[in-house]
Amino acid sequence: MRLFDFSLKVNGFDIDKAKSLLAEIQAKSDLDFKAYVEKQKKAIISYHLKHNAFYKDFGKDIDLNNWDSIPIITKRHLQQPIEQRLSHDFTTKNVYLNKTSGSSGDPFIFAKDKWCHAMTWAEIMNRFSWYDIDFNTSKQARFYGIPLNKKGYYKERLKDWFSNRYRFSVFDLSDKAFENALNKFKTSKFEFINGYTSPIVQFAKFLKQKGTILTSICPSLKVCIVTSEMLFEDDKTLMETYFGVPIVNEYGASELDLIAFENSNKEWQVNSETLFVEILDENNTVLPYGEEGRIVITSLYNKAHPFIRYDIGDVGILYKNSTTKIPLLKKLIGRTNDIVVLPSGKKAAGLTFYYITKSVIENDGNVSEFIVEQTRLDTFKISYVSKIELSEAKKTMIKNEVIHYLEPNITINFERTKQLIRSKSGKLKQFTSHLN
Incomplete structure (x- = not known):
């Protein structure tokens, strides 16, 4: 039984339909893909101007035929009760609701409609499949936080069980905790590691101290995928050495989607199927590929809540050889944690x-x-x-x-x-x- 897909369906996320649509989008020619993106951009803006009171007021001067007339949304604009930002026919009861981590210092509550969230999962599962990872069958070693109160703790553990993963808490990075983690790797057929960069780097340093290569005790391990924090080259080399598997860099935002994912050519491929990513200067002018600027993102499917030309708070550069269908992120500035x-x-x-x-x-x-x-x-x-x-x-x-x-x-x-x-x-x- 495909428990992960089943758990998504039970919660109202039509993952089969989302996977099918994603495959159709990816099969489009370059010309048809450009037309698809333009159509989705106009459709999502039109929807929110008609159905979202917050965005109707925010974007009152928008000219649908002039993309530059669309204002930039910042996290500050979204720091008001979620009920005031939801589109008509959406409530806190029929959407996917969550909080941003606050890693940028600007926390807020956000919403996605269930179809948008299904597309998010279709995108994530597609990218992980590049490394032969199937969320339904591949066991995950997860380095994330976990609530310490009983209700929150056991809720996350239950979700982990349905998701075929085991969670290692990042709240304790002691040698004793890593020793326990190592014993878990010895007895579990983990296929991939996923989680925050800094604790996984600490685990690699622990393995170095012990002179242990992780695949020597867990030969089923295929890949390590890190997210949320900057990955430095020396740390990546350390992890590759002591994990014995490729280290893959992921860049995402909970309120949006997976933004970029390292492909087999070591390129950071931007998600162009469900997002539209731009690089802007300080005057909100779109910069050509190859120039450094603010990363601004439009969610092409979120009808519950507008993320249109949303300034995520990061600075980056797209490679000069990027295309509409395959944008490549050359550099991401920031996202480090001590x-x-x-x-x-x-x-x-x-x-x-x-x-x-x-x-x-x-x-x-x-x-x-x-x-x-x-x-x-x-x-x-x-x-x-x-x-x-x-x-x-x-x-x-x-x-x-x-x-x-x-x-x-x-x-x-x-x-x-x-x-x-x-x-x-x-x-x-x-x-x-x-x-x-």
């Missing part, structure tokens, strides 16, 4: 704070930006921009969550500020360690 080092010697991924700081994200959009800095081994500072000051009760809740996920005797200081300092790319680094 490792948290604690007084006990315990280590955790900087992404740990993505989960902890979700507790400050509210549907009313009070907190618009935040960053976390480690100033000493036992001291962290959370700087945030908000409409009103965080209450003492809220601060205490966050402190308790930090202690719960990490360890006791940690000091958390809060600083409310009018503006946070951004990097050259215009993006906030959500976690920074000043220990080095």
Whole structure:
């Protein structure tokens, strides 16, 4: 039984139909593909101008025959209650609803209609198949976060079971935790590793210390696919050496889709089937292939919520030989995270704070930006921009969550500020360690 496909269908995502449509799109000639993209762009804009009150007001000056007239949506524009951003006939009960991780410092709740989410999964499954990975049959070693409360914990474990994967928590990167992970690899026929870059790099460093090649104890392993954080070449070489399999780079955003995926030619192939990706300068002018600028993305299928010319907060370059059908990402700037080092010697991924700081994200959009800095081994500072000051009760809740996920005797200081300092790319680094 194909449990993964079955679980998608049970939740209302028509994965069979989505896979079929994706295959039709990919079979189009270059000329027909260009026509398809233009048709989808116009269709999704027209839909939201007619059916979405938020977008109708936001895009009131749009000329459908002039793509440049379409305004850029930023995360700031979307920091308002989700009910105000949904299209007509969509509610929080009949859409896929989630929160962004806050890795850019601009968290918000988003929605996808179920057909759009089915297309997202069709795209992901197609790309993973390039490396002979089938979500229904290939067992996954997953390096992600996991809730520590019982209800959330067991809910994720159940989802993992249906998805044929085993989750290794990124909240503990100690040698003991990695030793346990190694024992799991010895007894499981994992076919691929998937997860956040930094904890997987730490696992590779652990293997190096032990002088162990992962495929020597887990010969079923085929590939390692990393996401969410920047992958540096020296780390990639380290992982390839001690995992014994190819390391594949994925670039995605939960509110959109898989954005780019490394193909067998080591090229970062952009998703052109369900997304339209542009590179813009500071004046919102489209740049030619080969020039560096802001990555702006249009979701071609999301009718529940408009992501049209959406500034994701990253800077990148497309190769000069890119085409409409096969755009190739030459460079992505940003998306790095530090490792948290604690007084006990315990280590955790900087992404740990993505989960902890979700507790400050509210549907009313009070907190618009935040960053976390480690100033000493036992001291962290959370700087945030908000409409009103965080209450003492809220601060205490966050402190308790930090202690719960990490360890006791940690000091958390809060600083409310009018503006946070951004990097050259215009993006906030959500976690920074000043220990080095």
